[in-house]
Amino acid sequence: MPVPHDIPAETELWDAFAKSAFDAEAEPSFHWTQYAGHGPGAELLNSPESVLEIGCGTGRALAHLAQQGVKATGVDLSPRMVRLAGERWAPLGVRIEQAEVLDWLTTDTGRYDAVYSIFGAAWFTDPSRLFPLARERLAPGGVFVFSQPPAIPGAYGPQGMYKGGFAGKAMFTYRYSYKPAVWERHLLRAGFNTAESWIVDAPEPGHIGTLVVRAQA
């Protein structure tokens, strides 16, 4: 059963998140895991000329790619984050648009060598709706890559998530968790030619690792 995403309410949640998450002093950086300098890097994108980051948040990864000469476009739900990140990285040529990712992908006519998400919109969007749209936006041979925390054992599918604190206004969203093999099946069903998914262990034993998922059009 699909869960009832309420996009205006989720926009409010992510705008509240943006207040604490955006750091105007932060420098460009690109890493798939939650541990700086750990795990694979931008090489998973196959040296793209153009990229689209979905749920790009602070835009630091886009800024890193723009510095390497990549045409970097991002989309994010939070108007506040889009304004702050857009202003911060515009001098590097980064373009960031405010939209819900499914709406954006439905109307966008661009083609990208890579579409990616780092703990971003791919985590918070129904894969059965997102993946076919991401596939359509890719140039031939293009890659779709995303990362997020691995599923908690036994907790699969959409997971309700309150904004941190468990007090105050009830703001919530849904994030999607599956075992690696299930992510691969979703991607192949959406028309990707290849799909692979693996867990990058945390630097410290027993700490939370990172799920990385990669598919080729």
Ligand SMILES: C[S@@+](CC[C@H](N)C(=O)[O-])C[C@H]1O[C@@H](n2cnc3c(N)ncnc32)[C@H](O)[C@@H]1O
């Ligand atoms: C946990 S943040 C991580 C973002 C990014 N990796 C960063 O470094 O800031 C998740 C981002 O996904 C965005 N997001 C969540 N759901 C979305 C949706 N349906 N469409 C577009 N963006 C979405 C949020 O606004 C938020 O900025």
